Amino acid sequence: MELIPRGRPSRRRRLARRLVSNDLRTRMARMTAELGELGVDPFGFDPETVKYAAVPLEVLYRHYFRVLTYGIENVPSGRALLVSNHSGQLPFDGMMIGAALVFDRDPPRVVRSMVEKFVPRLPFLSVFFARVGQVVGTPDNCRRLLERDEAILVFPEGARGISKTIDRRYQLERFGGGFMRLALETKTPIVPIGVVGAEEQSPAFYNIKPLAKLLHTPSFPVTPTFPLLGPLGLAPLPTRYRIYFGTPMTFDGDGDEEDAFIQERVEQVREAITALLERGLSEREGIFR
Amino acid sequence: MSLSARPSRPIEERIPVVLATGAAGRFGRFFVQSLHREHRVVAVDRRPVRGLPKDVTHVRTDLRLRPVEDLFRRYDVRAVVHLGIVHNPRASEEGYRFNVVGTQRLLELVAKHQVPKLVFLSSANIYGPHPDNSHFLTEDAPLLGADGFPNIRDLVAVDQLAQSFFYKQPGIETVLLRPVHIVGPRVKNAPSNYLRLERPWVISGFDPMIQLIHESDAVAALMRALAPGIRGVFNVVGPEAAPLSRVLQVLGRKTRSVPGPVARALLDRAFRFHATGFPAPEIRHIQFNCVVDGSLARRVLGFEPQYGLVETIRSVLGHRE
Secondary structure, rough: OOOOOOOOOOOOHHHHHOOHHHHHHHHHOOOOOOOOOOOOOOOOOOHHHHHHHHHHHHHHHHHHHOOOOOOHHHHOOOOOEEEEEEOOOOOHHHHHHHHHHHOOOOOOOOOOEEEEHHHOOOOOOOHHHHOOOOOOOOOOHHHHHHHHOOOEEEEEOHHHHHHOOOHHHOOOOOOOHHHHHHHHHEEEEEEEEEOOOOOHHHOOOOOOOHHHHHHHOOOOEOOOOOOOOOHHHHHHOOOEEEEEEEEOOOOOOOOOOOHHHHHHHHHHHHHHHHHHHHHHHOOOOOOOO | OOHHHHHOOHHHHHHHHHHHEEEOHHHHHHHHHHHHHOOOOOEOOOOOOOOOOOOEEEEEEEOOHHHHHHHHHHOEEEEEEEOOOOOOOOOHHHHHHHHHHHHHHHHHHHHHHOOOOEEEOOOHHHHOOOOOOOOOEEEOOOOOOOOOOHHHHHHHHHHHHHHHHHOOOOOEEEEHHHEEEOOOOOOHHHHHHHHHHHOEEEOOOOOOOOOOHHHHHHOOOOHHHHOOOOOOOEEOOOOOEEEEEEEEHHHOOOOEEOOOOHHHHHHHHHHHOOOOOHHHHHHHHOOOOOOOHHHHHHHHOOOOOOOOOHHHHHHHOOOOO
């Protein structure tokens, strides 16, 4: 094996290395990934980068949102589609589900989620997302990842879910059916997930749609702090997150059935998530507790 | 009586050969050196050529001219390997005609003389680096390479000419290979020249996945394509893809990070004043992914690259094995 000259690590890297706790280091070492000669997988995922990204993530996870997870052992070791409700204007729910699998699952797992198509056009962000294992959400990418036995997080509500206003909290929007076709085609178990807490992190009471169209964003929410306080107003409130992982669901089929057949099964997943949300809402004693 | 003065001889008296176009190029010469160990080779190129093996017959002619057809009358051409496609962003007009008309002419001759095999070297670049690309492009992906880079539209056109040949001539085994960036000590194409730069530019905030294939592996794929029974379109992929930054790190390069729009404007001017050989649209290659799936070639051609990633990257430095 040839040694690859990596040069002296930059000051930033050395600082980051000091910040990564030993516990995190050992957790990351137990994560398995099929990497090429230069330390990345074919999609550009680099566990080294994840290590550094995990430092601020852990702060958010443990101290800001003080996440409680239930049933994380329901996430299997092989391929899996994690299907969750989506809310909160900014995708902190996705980050926290990913964090739960790194910090609270044994062994830890990196979840690969599907990002919006415009992400590869963004400088810096495109590289960061790729290195931490996030892939552009095309059905082909999803299929390939499942065939590599990865865990994939999907939000079938998509932008409809994340940009909804506070009066519709915990009411699931319409679910897309693409994930079900892929699950059937690749014989992947579906793990329903209910996230409680994210729905109140950025309480939007209005969505200015023409402005969103103008800015090419999925929505333009008006919250008590945004746009009043500028971009800073987008910071979420420190609500307490509760993440419920339901028992895996498997369905029979080949993914090429008619829409009605697919929708029927999508509905079952939706109901499972609704049940998890109801459980979470009855168990919590307050938005911040 | 001289050979050329004879009437067309009966096929059983003719020598069986493989005809290779573009044989005077660096890659063409290297390919012919492998090819002549297994076949009698007739090499066609309009450029003068040195260093071809002694038993290779070199015919200096343009593909669009008449002497080419005579080769099909004189020899029993068992296969045609078409490497003779110009990749020169400057010779736009002439290059376009040479590539498209020359290829068209060659295909007509292959059809007329019912050559049993045609191997065509295209490129994975014709899919084009694009932010909307799926991560792995299969052979069915749309050919968007000329979108934003009109100078390579002829490369897309010749690929499509070859594709239409499949149904026009179902009796001829046509193989269309689309290799990723070919690099090595011999070839001097845009990607290998870029990797040879001491201080290459990179685009700020972008770090696409890059796929390279060693020139010897590319030759091996061509040789496999010549096997009887093989036909179809194949992406040809070397070792695994890696981020551009790590590829440059292996070479110990110090990069210059330039914001995309600035890089495009500067390079555009530099190219027009002949200060660089890289046209501005090629920036997309160091900005977005154009990663292809080579699994079909692995399954059907049985092609496996022999060179590892680090070995392939270092090969541009010119240490011949």
